[in-house]
Structure formats: C-alpha cells, structure tokens
Amino acid sequence: MTTDAPARTQRPERFDPSTFEQKWRDRWEVDELYVARDDDPRPKRYDLTMYPYPSGDLHIGHWFAMTGPDIVARMHRMQGYNVMFPMGFDGFGLPAENAAIDRNIHPATWTFANIDTMRRQMRLMGASFDWTREVVTCDPDYYRWQQWLFLKLYEAGLAYKAMGAVDWCPKDKVVLAREQVVGTERRCWRCNTQVEKRDLEQWYFRITSYSDELLNFDGLDYPEPIKAMQTNWIGRSEGAEIDFPTEPDDVEPIRVFTTRPDTVFGATFMVLAPEHALVTVLTTDDRRADVEAYVASARRETEIERLNTEREKTGVFIGAYAVNPMTSERIPIWIADYVLPGYGTGAIMAVPAHDERDYEFARKFDLPIRYVVAPASGPLPEGEALVGHSADEVLIDSGEFSGMPAAEAIGAITRALEERGQGQFAVTYRQRDWVAGRQRYWGAPIPIIYCDEHGAQPVPDEQLPVVLPTDVDFAPTGVSPLQSHAAFLHAECPVCGAAARRETDTMDTFVDSSWYFLRYCSPHDDAAPFDRAKVDEWMPVHLYTGGAEHAVMHLMYFRFFTKALRDLGLVGLDEPTLKLRNQGQILGADHNRMSKSRGNVQAPDELVERYGADTVRAFLMFIGPWDQGGPWNPSGIDGIHRWLSRAWGAAVVTEGPADVADPETERALRRAAHVATGEVTDDIAEMHFNTAISRLMELTNALVRAREAGLAGTAAYAEAADTLLLLMAPFTPHTAEELWERRGHAYSVHTQSWPIADAALTATETIELPVQVDGKLRDRLVVTPDTPAEEIERMALASVHVQRYLGGQAPAKVIQIPGRLVNVVTPR
RNA sequence: GCCGGGGUGGCGGAAUCGGCAGACGCGUCGGUCUCAAACACCGAUGAGUGCAAGCUCGUGUGGGUUCAAGUCCCACCCCCGGCACCA
Numbered sequence A: 001m002t003t004d005a006p007a008r009t010q011r012p013e014r015f016d017p018s019t020f021e022q023k024w025r026d027r028w029e030v031d032e033l034y035v036a037r038d039d040d041p042r043p044k045r046y047d048l049t050m051y052p053y054p055s056g057d058l059h060i061g062h063w064f065a066m067t068g069p070d071i072v073a074r075m076h077r078m079q080g081y082n083v084m085f086p087m088g089f090d091g092f093g094l095p096a097e098n099a100a101i102d103r104n105i106h107p108a109t110w111t112f113a114n115i116d117t118m119r120r121q122m123r124l125m126g127a128s129f130d131w132t133r134e135v136v137t138c139d140p141d142y143y144r145w146q147q148w149l150f151l152k153l154y155e156a157g158l159a160y161k162a163m164g165a166v167d168w169c170p171k172d173k174v175v176l177a178r179e180q181v182v183g184t185e186r187r188c189w190r191c192n193t194q195v196e197k198r199d200l201e202q203w204y205f206r207i208t209s210y211s212d213e214l215l216n217f218d219g220l221d222y223p224e225p226i227k228a229m230q231t232n233w234i235g236r237s238e239g240a241e242i243d244f245p246t247e248p249d250d251v252e253p254i255r256v257f258t259t260r261p262d263t264v265f266g267a268t269f270m271v272l273a274p275e276h277a278l279v280t281v282l283t284t285d286d287r288r289a290d291v292e293a294y295v296a297s298a299r300r301e302t303e304i305e306r307l308n309t310e311r312e313k314t315g316v317f318i319g320a321y322a323v324n325p326m327t328s329e330r331i332p333i334w335i336a337d338y339v340l341p342g343y344g345t346g347a348i349m350a351v352p353a354h355d356e357r358d359y360e361f362a363r364k365f366d367l368p369i370r371y372v373v374a375p376a377s378g379p380l381p382e383g384e385a386l387v388g389h390s391a392d393e394v395l396i397d398s399g400e401f402s403g404m405p406a407a408e409a410i411g412a413i414t415r416a417l418e419e420r421g422q423g424q425f426a427v428t429y430r431q432r433d434w435v436a437g438r439q440r441y442w443g444a445p446i447p448i449i450y451c452d453e454h455g456a457q458p459v460p461d462e463q464l465p466v467v468l469p470t471d472v473d474f475a476p477t478g479v480s481p482l483q484s485h486a487a488f489l490h491a492e493c494p495v496c497g498a499a500a501r502r503e504t505d506t507m508d509t510f511v512d513s514s515w516y517f518l519r520y521c522s523p524h525d526d527a528a529p530f531d532r533a534k535v536d537e538w539m540p541v542h543l544y545t546g547g548a549e550h551a552v553m554h555l556m557y558f559r560f561f562t563k564a565l566r567d568l569g570l571v572g573l574d575e576p577t578l579k580l581r582n583q584g585q586i587l588g589a590d591h592n593r594m595s596k597s598r599g600n601v602q603a604p605d606e607l608v609e610r611y612g613a614d615t616v617r618a619f620l621m622f623i624g625p626w627d628q629g630g631p632w633n634p635s636g637i638d639g640i641h642r643w644l645s646r647a648w649g650a651a652v653v654t655e656g657p658a659d660v661a662d663p664e665t666e667r668a669l670r671r672a673a674h675v676a677t678g679e680v681t682d683d684i685a686e687m688h689f690n691t692a693i694s695r696l697m698e699l700t701n702a703l704v705r706a707r708e709a710g711l712a713g714t715a716a717y718a719e720a721a722d723t724l725l726l727l728m729a730p731f732t733p734h735t736a737e738e739l740w741e742r743r744g745h746a747y748s749v750h751t752q753s754w755p756i757a758d759a760a761l762t763a764t765e766t767i768e769l770p771v772q773v774d775g776k777l778r779d780r781l782v783v784t785p786d787t788p789a790e791e792i793e794r795m796a797l798a799s800v801h802v803q804r805y806l807g808g809q810a811p812a813k814v815i816q817i818p819g820r821l822v823n824v825v826t827p828r
Numbered sequence B: 001g002c003c004g005g006g007g008u009g010g011c012g013g014a015a016u017c018g019g020c021a022g023a024c025g026c027g028u029c030g031g032u033c034u035c036a037a038a039c040a041c042c043g044a045u046g047a048g049u050g051c052a053a054g055c056u057c058g059u060g061u062g063g064g065u066u067c068a069a070g071u072c073c074c075a076c077c078c079c080c081g082g083c084a085c086c087a
Helices: A021-031 A060-078 A094-103 A107-124 A140-155 A207-214 A224-234 A261-266 A278-282 A285-303 A356-365 A406-419 A532-538 A554-567 A604-611 A613-622 A637-652 A663-685 A689-708 A715-728 A733-742 A789-798 A800-806
Strands: A044-049 A082-084 A086-089 A130-136 A159-169 A174-176 A196-205 A237-244 A254-258 A269-272 A316-323 A330-335 A347-350 A373-375 A393-395 A423-428 A448-451 A455-458 A490-492 A499-502 A543-547 A580-583 A585-587 A629-631 A767-773 A776-783 A813-817 A821-825
Touching: A021 A107, A021 A733, A044 A060, A044 A532, A060 A082, A060 A543, A060 A580, A060 A585, A060 A604, A060 A613, A060 A663, A060 A689, A086 A107, A094 A107, A107 A604, A140 A159, A140 A455, A140 A554, A174 A196, A207 A224, A207 A554, A224 A554, A224 A580, A237 A261, A237 A406, A254 A261, A254 A269, A254 A347, A261 A373, A261 A406, A269 A356, A278 A316, A285 A316, A285 A330, A347 A356, A393 A406, A406 A423, A604 A613, A604 A637, A613 A637, A613 A689, A613 A733, A637 A689, A637 A715, A637 A733, A663 A689, A663 A715, A689 A715, A715 A733, A767 A800, A776 A789, A776 A800, A789 A800, A789 A813, A789 A821, A800 A821
Parallel strands: A044 A082, A044 A543, A086 A130, A269 A330, A543 A580, A585 A629, A767 A821
Antiparallel strands: A159 A174, A159 A196, A237 A254, A237 A423, A269 A347, A316 A330, A373 A393, A448 A455, A448 A499, A490 A499, A767 A776, A813 A821
C-alpha cells in the first residue's frame, strides 16, 4: 500500500553486515593475517581441505564443506599454532573440454576464468585460506613436477604400460580406473554412462604392490566407512593355489585359487573362465565348435551388459579332464562365465557341495556333488550347499584328513599339497592396478618418448615440462587428441637422437590430486616438486577434510602416492594424513544431488547478498551435524540472523554503570562464559559445529538477560561479552571483528589468544539433584556440592513426593551418584 | 546376500564411560508494539489426562539385563551409502 518504508540505516546500532564485511576481508588480505610462514617459531599445524574442481561456480555445498575446516583452522591459529590452511584448484579434467566444445572456447580459457570466479566467491565467504600458497594443477609449473614424479615411478617400475581389458566410457571416450566405475550397473563415475570393456594398451600405476600396506589403518584416525570401503575394495582373500594336472597330454597344469583348500576332496569338476589361456589348448576337437561358440557369446556378453547376477548358470564341457591332486580322480573341465578372468587365476576347482555357485552349476549340468565337510553333529543339508565356516565342522570322505576340524584342515591340506609340489598358501586381491593414462587432451602429458630402436624412453629432466600445446583439436574421438598435433608428436630419441614419437596420452586427474598436499609445503620451488625439509616440517597433514565420495579413489590414491614416494626416498612419511574427516553432502531441496541439469543448485551469492556471509556460514554450520549433511532447507536462517542481531546488541550496548550490584547474577554470567568456552572449544575440536553454535546462542541469551538485570556496566559483563566475541570469531569472523573494534579493542580479534575455561569458575554453589523413586523422577533437591551423602539421603527420604511411594516403609536401597542423582528403591 | 552408517516432538536436531529425554533453533499458538501489516520483543509448545498438586505413556518393533536403558545384550523391521557370480 505504502512505499515509504523508513530507511534502514537510520538506526545505527542495527546489525547490518553489508556495512562492514567487505571492509574486514580487505584488511585481512592486506595484512596477510592468514599467511603461514615457514620460519614462524610457533608449532606448525597443517589443516587441509580438498581443493575444488573449477567448475565455474561455488555452490552452497562448497561453503558447507569449507566452513567447517576454516573454523577449526581459525581456532588453531588463536590457540597459538602456526597454521597452514592452503587452497588451490584441480585444474585439469574433462568438464573443461566438454564445456570448451560446447562453447567453442579453449579449455584453458574456461578453466582460468572459472578459477577467477571461484577465488572471488571463496574470498566472499571469509575463509582463512593462505592464498600465497595456491596451487593450480594445470599450470606447467605444477605439472612439470608431476611429470618428474611420474618418471621416478616409471624408473622404479611403479608406472608401466600394458595391454589389458579396461573399462571404457563411450560418452567421455576415455578409459577409467576400475574405481571410477560405479555400482552394479557399472557406470562412469563422472557422467553416469554405462561403461564397456575394451582391450587396450594403457599406462598403469602399480598400486597393488601396496595392497597390504593400504589395508593397514593402525594409527590412522579415519572414519569407519572409509576404512571399510577401502578394505572391501582391496578385497584381500587368503587361501591356496592348487595345481590340477590335465589329461590327456598334461600340457600344463591348471592352477586355481581357493579360499577353501579343506574342500579339495570334494572338487568334482573344474571351471575355467572362457577367456582362460588354456581353453584353446585343452579343448578336444569334438567339443571345439561348442566351446568357440560359447567363448564368443561370453565375450559379447561382457561387452553388452552383465547386469543380471540372478540369471541361470551357463557353460560348456571342453572335452578335457583334470586330475584331482588329492583323490587322483579324473574330473571334467568346463568353461563358464561365472568364473571371472580377472580374479584369482581365472580358474576354479568346483566344489558343489560347499559353494552355492558350483552347486547351482552342478545341479544344472548333472555333475556329482560330494560333501566333504559336515557339521560335528546333525545331518548334512539337503538340496543345498554347506557353505560358511562354523567352528564345529569336520572333514568327511577326505582320506587321512577325515575327522579333522575344517579350520585346521585348511593349513594341513595346503601343507600336504606343498610337499608334493602341487600347491601353496596364496593371497589374492580384488584390487587392480590403477589405470593412469587418459585419451583426452586437458591433462598433464605423460613424459615418455618412443624410439623404434630404443623403445619407451623417459623425457630427460632438462626437457621438462612437456608442455601441453594449446593449438589442438581436442574433440574426443577415442584416440588421444595430441596424436594429431605433429609438432608435439615428433621428438628426438633421448638415447640416439633419431626421430621418435611422443606419448600422447595424458594423466588421470587423480594423479594431480595425489601429491598437491606436498606442493603446498613449498609451492614456488622451481628446483624440485617439493622441498624435502619443508615437507618434513609441515607434514603429515593434521586434519584432512573433504567428501566421502572419494573413498576408494582419491583417498586411496593419495595414500599410495605417499608410500611410493617414501620408497623412492623422496619423503619420510608413511601416510599423507593421520586424521581424516568427511563432511556430509548438502542435497538440493528435492533431496537429489545439486546439479545444474536438475535446476536445484543453491548459489551462496544471493543468500550472502541478503543476509551477509557470516549468517550464511553460521546457518550452514547450525543445520545439523557437519558429517551428515542433508537436503537444503533455508527455513531457520532467520533464527541465525536473529542470533547475530542479539549478539550485536549484547556486545555493543555495554555503557553505563551497573544499576544493580548483584554478586550472584554476576557470578552466574561469568560462569556462563566459562562453561561456553569449554564446550565450544571441545565442540570445534570434534567438529560438532551445530552444538557449538547452540552454546554461543546460550551465552548470547545469558548476556541479554544479564543486561536486562542491569549488569551491562560490570566487569563480568565486559568479560563475558569479550569471550563471546572470541568464541564467535571462527564462526562469524566479520561480525566478531567489527564488534571487537566497537568494544574498543585493538585489531584483530583473530590474533587474540583463544580463551581457556577456568574450572574454578564453572563450578556452581548449589546443584539441583534429581530424586528418583524406582528410576522415575519424583522430586528435586537443591544442595551444595559438598553436602554429605547421608544428609542427601535424609533429605530425599523426607520428600513428600518420595514418601508417597514409600508409604512409611523403609526403602530397600538408596543409590546415589555423586553430583548426578538420587534413586530411592522401594521394597517389593 | 555381504560391509558400513542411521531410525528421538509438527521440522532440523541435542543428550550415548547406563543416571533429569527433547538442549539450541525453526514452525505453530497466545500476547506486546502498530490505524493495520511486516519486523522486533515477551510467553507457551512431546502425547494423553486432571480444577490443581500431579499421574500415565513416550526415543523403529519384540524380548532381556539393571535400582535405573535413547544408550548395554538377543531377535527382527525400515531407511541411506558402498560392494557383489571375487572362488
């Protein structure tokens, strides 16, 4: 109706972040408040959060992820640590190419423009990043050293090129590491397209050399799910390899891997993967046509979809026989697609009585089923396999091993086979080597030169970096785009100088993120990837935070890289970080992942425009546990704004002498400040930011009440208000800074010492003791902490609310938990 | 199926070395202010019952241990994430 709203600025005490937030950010920047110096004598602390991919805009999820560790880093600084909290950009990667193709601009242009935008957005949130250490992985100054590290790994045999069946994303036209294929439906982790199998020559990192070490989490404070996922992913299985001689010619024995060598007497047939090398050798002429048809169909199947694990077993007999090394029995050799070429030895001894899959197969093709393990008491199962390993099982029909407990027989039979040279203990892993090369343009070139005479040769150090040329037609074809760039492709052999070809594959971007944390320690070093002395001083990372979605990708690769570099003598570390924490994910309001295509992305900018950065930061930290996340729901942000307004009022309006000198109220306020100090400190350390903010709200409310009670001019009030600002500083750095100044203190609140809770001041004069009867709350007693137990018991029993239940009888028992409660137990 | 995490008011969530369930906030209702509305502020707010003091019930379900269970034990249900013909 009317448009004449009163101007907001006419009330000077009103909380209006737009009047001061930018001012303070600029000042912190100029004063280098958050720059970590190597020569600072205070104890060093390296707090790291995962750098983002420069997709172009920071959404509310980035703020959520980064504000938590920012709060921790800020508290650590105030606690007297020399904190390094760096930030950078994961500059290489497919989205840049895809965007570049869509918009007809160069990936470099797109990426660096996005980095500028995101840097600005990150500054807007008032995070305390040390921008002097910024790392951008697509910068030749960075990837030069990555190429250098690649060659170190190559020379150590930890990077190698080999032919193999690899996962291929038909949309991105790129190979994927096995970890980058997600879910039962085997989709590309990035674009969600179903992957295909292809036989290609690829670069690999020998991560499987570290499988056992990667399984060891001793001394690592990692979230349970991450440890479980990595452990599952590596998939260590202990068992035995057993050789089964073949008939008629015994060209070569078939080697199988089994976790149940105790069941070898029950192996009544063998199954090879259709791809197994011995299939063509062993197949008899009369079976050849059927076998070849089956192999062809199995190959086709893996290329199409092998989604249905519920389908009926298929397979064919190849006409040949093997000999069970324990029973000397001739057993038929089959091929079937349920035996996978990439696991174990690609061949199994089939023990249908003790394996569900073998059982199903035997029933379908009418093969013998022989139980060789039985429960110590009770009957054998009927119509199903006896699987699992219950402790009381013993062997039956197993020659001299009959009667032996199954658990014991595993070792005994393996040793027996070993003596005959037909078997040995063995360990198998599910984990595969990391496919490290990519057939795309926007990545770090792999620094290898191929000479007809001298084969693959590393690019000499002095020729690094192998710079990624800019004038490349990078449209994806499935072949590395650099192959069509003649000037790049042609090189001289480092050995003989003859015309040679450059490797045109580029590195997986996960290589970039496998060592960036080391580069932060000496980001401008132009003589080495990192300065060993500085790495020794800063590393390992004290607290690493980021998303859990990288459980078996980045979070495994960066551990592998650290261990590999250690073995090369380049670092003195076993692990990149000793403590890992994952934030939850902020979903769209529709409970789906935020994405542009769904249109559910919440940008922080408009919220900041309306409420200011501090309100947005605090709201994100308040909505729930930081490690949980959840759907975006802005209802409640007004509550945070109200809190900051109240804090503003409480901190600013302190003038005037105390109207009422009430020592008890004053003590209560002082106590509130110290209680809040202790709790906020603990909460930040445990990353319980939501409860920390609750405590800050409580302290604010205590101040407001104290002011109403006339305490505004007292020392206790001033101390509590100052404490509030110090505790708020990590959460709402701008508001704390502004109020710190308005209270007449010297700049900056962020260089003050973190307050310490005084236990003497948090103690109370009286405590309220709940009184229970049979565990149900019936009354409360107010006593001093030193009241003797007999006195408390007397008071409790005197209570009318207790007497009502006792009815004049003496209690059966009275239980006291000192300082906590009293429980009167009635006789029964 | 296996591994991991989780089920608490109308909502987000507190509280787990067993000891007052529901902190803090949102929302809602009532009030103050206002011509009115918004904002702000004050009060109430788990459910049921009672004039009231109070009582009963209540943390996914069913059992159990205990003076006392959201918390521990057994069995199960549901949700989320990961893996899955892994021998």
